[in-house]
Amino acid sequence: MASEGDRELHHHTQKMQMRLQDTMDHLREDIGKVDEPQLKAMFETAAEVLGGLKKAFSDYEQKNEAAWRSR
Template sequence: MTSEADRHPRHHTQQMQTRLQETIDHLRADIDKVDEPQLKAMFETAAEVLGGLKKAFSDYEQKNESAWRG
């Protein structure tokens, strides 16, 4: 059975933001562990893209963008 918290959009947006931040942190930590410049750039680019996606979830949650306003 689905709980009331599971039905609330904020519950899901916050979970996604947490998971995205964990992945961002992991990517950035791994930049210092590899020597290949192209892989470092890939990790940083991926972290930046995920940061944008995390911001989109935050904007949805806070209704900051006109697209998210009902």
């Protein structure tokens, strides 16, 4: 069973992942609202970078990477 501390960490990582996803969705929606190709590329690049951060939070939460495991 997860400790209270683990549940609190899970809450924070889940909340951050949702915020990152919301921002990614917003950026991708705005791609269709601008005409400048460079800005479209910037929005898509930013969404991809945030996707990497979202994955890092998930990896931390699931301890998928050696860096996130206790030693």
